[in-house]
Amino acid sequence: MKCSSMCCLILLALSLLTAFTLASSSNGIDGPFYDSTAYTECRAEAEKPLYNGGMLKDQKPSVPGKDSLTGIGARYTPTYILHNLTQNTIYCFSIWVKIEAGAASAHVRARLRADNATLNCVGSVTAKHGCWSFLKGGFLLDSPCKQSILFFETSEDDGKIQLQVTSASLQPFTQEQWRNNQDYFINTARKRAVTIHVSKENGESVEGAEVTVEQISKDFSIGSAISKTILGNIPYQEWFVKRFDATVFENELKWYATEPDQGKLNYTLADKMMNFVRANRIIARGHNIFWEDPKYNPDWVRNLTGEDLRSAVNRRIKSLMTRYRGEFVHWDVSNEMLHFDFYETRLGKNASYGFFAAAREIDSLATLFFNDFNVVETCSDEKSTVDEYIARVRELQRYDGIRMDGIGLEGHFTTPNVALMRAILDKLATLQLPIWLTEIDISSSLDHRSQVHKSLCSGLVQFAI
The missing domain is CATH 2.60.120.260 (Galactose-binding domain-like)
Structure with missing residues (x-):
């Protein structure tokens, strides 16, 4: 994640979650029905078109x-x-x-x-x-x-x-047919008909009872990044809490923020932000434990090699994960592994896989994510095609003692190609893992409202178990 305090980053959970409704919608679609079929294995015979x-x-x-x-x-x-x-x-x-x-x-x-x-x-x-x-x-x-x-x-x-x-x-x-398909999938995947029976203490049914339903929480999380500027800023806090039920700390958990100088740990800001999150019952993602891009590591870390770097890495993951055990529902363990290899170059090919194993051992309840960019935004980046992402996930899952639980997609869009975006999500869904759009930002030259709506709705209709 690369952003300033002005950047609103939307978190979008794409796992199969259920929302209740008192009314059901028609299953009929006027026009073609979108086919979400996808295959990721190489086959001896091709399927029908x-x-x-x-x-x-x-x-x-x-x-x-x-x-x-x-x-x-x-x-x-x-x-x-x-x-x-x-x-x-x-x-x-x-x-x-x-x-x-x-x-x-x-x-x-x-x-x-x-x-x-x-x-x-x-x-x-x-x-x-x-x-x-x-x-x-x-x-x-x-x-x-x-x-x-x-x-x-x-x-x-x-x-x-x-x-x-x-x-x-x-x-x-x-456009109308596409929206009709979106509505159908949203209503099918995220809504259920509910029958409510109202009875007296003796079991006798009450005819004509008036029932009021108030939603107090949501299973489908939508959020935004927060930074230290939210601390003590009551109007900002009130604005945020009314709109979002999930968040990620913009920079305050990153290694360069918590240990800018070797051996001098400082979790003051992160602790205060966690107090705000906890007090308002907001879901928080942990971003990030390590970052494979060297320029986002502390200067002193970039100068370490061999056992010195390995010792620093072990101290980092133990300190961070122990301090916040049970607090963050997700962790981006080794950020942007498809594009960069800072730790693999210095500690060995499978160094990042060891990070996942260590994180799992310390906080077994957290969902561990593989997070990267240019996966869903485009297919032009050969480092992060959907097939490259899937291959890396499967490789990681074969590593002894590793369980990678979530697909993290940074969404840095110019003009969203919703057909391509949906096709990529279809392929990722074959992994049967929860998919989160961990970030969404749109080029400033475009109509933000309509483009964000397109990106979100393409995600809203997609799910993985």
Whole structure:
């Protein structure tokens, strides 16, 4: 998490939680029903296309050769030529990909060339030789396009890797159809019909009783970051408590805040903030124990190596986790492991896995999270694709004595691609772990309200057990 005190970071729990309602809504959806099916294992045979192929039903990919769009040559194959794509339509795309020759595995991303504009990534997958991998994504256009081309690139774009694709699908949703699906999933996953029987002490039913229901707490947590500026600021505290039931300390738990100088621990601010959280029964996430990005470690830590660093790490985790045992429901254990490797470089390849084991031993009730950025925002960052995230989680889970409990997604959006975002969440849901959007911020050049609403609603309809 990188932010200032002006940055509002929204916490969004995406685990399957139940909310009660006295009324049920219709299950009917006018238009296509969103298919959340996703696969993360490489298969001997590809599955049938979602939506029976949608706009790509019975359409075969182009053969090597030139096409009619400037700048797209034979090396971009296989390709699909698309006609008459409309503005503001949400297009959900999926396809199965296999490497025929040229590499054992490769990062493959789907791109869209629409007239003179190119969408850099509308979906990605780690493809392998000899088996089929599932790519799921999507896109939305700012303007209509008479002709466009959907094509594929590999991480080694030298023409040597040959791809085979099958079971392609492109399903359009109007904005209204997308909202209808969101409403359906929200009502289905987060609401239940409740029958209330009112009776006298002798068991006799009371006819026509008037029942008032007051919600006093929420299972589905939405929150914001707080910083030391909330201490003693009553208007800020009142404003916060009325709106949020979850929080994360902006900087006050980070190592550079609690031990800026070696051996001089200072938990004063964190303790005071915890008192505020505890007094108002607010859920708090612990962020973070360690940060893999070297620039967010104390200067003195960056100068340590070998056993000196190992001793400092052990003292840090023991001091922090013991002091706040049972206080934080979550901990981001080793932040941004996909992008950085400060501790692995100095302490060994699996150093961060040991952090998870130590945290579990000290606070067995806390949910331990793997937190990173550019997982749900884009598929252009090869370090943090959804397949890379899933592979790292599975690797961590195979490590002896480790239990990683939660998926943490930083959401630093420019323009949210809701089709891609939802597709990535579908894949992550196959891990059967709770998913939290641990941060949400939107580019200042955009309409914040509408874009945050899109991001939140894409998350609200997604869940994992």
